[in-house]
Amino acid sequence: MYRAQLPLSLVEVALGTVLILGVALGFALGTPAPDTQEPQLDAYASDTAALLANDPPRHSGATRLQEIVSSPTAFDRERDALSNRVARILPDNVLFRVETPHGAVGTPTPQGVSTGTATVPTGHGSVQIIVWYA
Amino acid sequence: MITLNDRSDGVTRAQTSLPALGVALVLLTVVTGLGVAMADTAIAGADRTPDERRVAATIADRLVAADGPLAARSNVLNQSRVDDFDQSALEQNAPPASEYAVSIELADEEIARSGTVHDGTRISRLVVVESRESRTLTPDLATTDAVTLPRRSARATVTIDPPSGTTVWTVRANDRVVLHNRSGLDGSYEVSLVPYETTELRFQRAGRLESGNVTIGYDAPQSTKETLVVTVDV
Structure with missing residues (x-):
């Protein structure tokens, strides 16, 4: 009667390979790629907010930012001018969306991209500026 | 890999052989070597030069801050202060500049630097440069x-x-x-x-x-939008 026996060394080498590759894979996948875009995008967003807060208004109010959020009619009137102004502030390869209590201007925010955000409180609610690379 | 030995009791049993053990050891060693090499590469690849990025971001923050050496207000730079800015002012306001090679560019023109920057990390900030022009109204x-x-x-x-x-x-x-x-x-x-x-x-x-009996002189601010780029090289 012949009885086969599992070669123990091969079982060992298989188990050992799985173990070592598992640990190595942990290192390879466990360290995320550095996200170097987000700090720059956050800086762009907060700079845009600071520049809007420093701009003189086109009609009335203390600053451009205050003028935009002061009322729904003022926002409707300033919508295109605001869009142009923010597009001129930001570099060409950066898209933006500005959300105010009365509505939003800019491109709809895409899913799954690195974005930079800045929120500015104003007397009429918060204005959020979201920027991302095109 | 398996040799069959005839035993005195007539039962034939498989037994691990020495060559199989040798092959197994060699395989395991190779895999271990590969694994360590992979881990090493992964850790080297994750090196994100945090010092450069941190120094660049801090200096850029300092330069656009309202109480910074260049700014008139937050993100609004004063043209005459920009003209006066040089290496000693940079090192005085941003102490890391004396340790790292730092270059400050405004509108693609270098306004100050400490050391030579070859590669390095860049942080861009959006600013308005404001110059004041006196005008008279009669x-x-x-x-x-x-x-x-x-x-x-x-x-x-x-x-x-x-x-x-x-x-x-x-x-x-x-x-x-x-x-x-x-x-x-x-x-x-x-x-x-x-x-x-x-x-x-x-x-x-x-x-x-x-x-003509009354004249009024006032400052008319002229502002241009520019990009302030801070580059830091260790």
Whole structure:
């Protein structure tokens, strides 16, 4: 009667390979790629907010930012001018969306991209500026 | 790998052989070597030079801050301060600059640097560079007694030279009294204004004022949008 026996060394080498590759894979996948875009995008967003807060208004109010959020009619009137102004502030390869209590201007925010955000409180609610690379 | 041994009891049993053990050891060693190499590469690849990025971001923050060495207000740089900025000012305001190679560019033009930057990490900030230009306004006050400044300004110089028989007592900026003299204003006066509102100057007087009797000098800010780039190389 012949009885086969599992070669123990091969079982060992298989188990050992799985173990070592598992640990190595942990290192390879466990360290995320550095996200170097987000700090720059956050800086762009907060700079845009600071520049809007420093701009003189086109009609009335203390600053451009205050003028935009002061009322729904003022926002409707300033919508295109605001869009142009923010597009001129930001570099060409950066898209933006500005959300105010009365509505939003800019491109709809895409899913799954690195974005930079800045929120500015104003007397009429918060204005959020979201920027991302095109 | 398996050899069959005839045993005295007639049972044939498989047994691990020495060559199989050798092969197994060699395989395992190779895999271990590969694994360590992979882990090493992964850790080397995750090296994100945090020092460079941190120093660049901090210096950029400092330069655009409202109380920074260049700024007039937050993100608004003063042209004359930018012109005066050099390496010693950079090292004084951003101490890491004496340790790292730092280059500051405004509108693609290097305004200060410490050391030579070959590669390194860049942080860009969006700023407005503001230069002030003095302008003079000569209002015609013959028929009206109010004049609106065309630009918002933090200060103005009002020069009043009334003809004989005319007295200017009070100058108001948006109903706020900025100059007053019961016996008449005559001469050049500095008045500080609110830069966040459009200013209307109103002259309270008795008698006629001709064009040229009152001149108003004010600062008209000229602003251009630029990019401030800080590059740091370790």
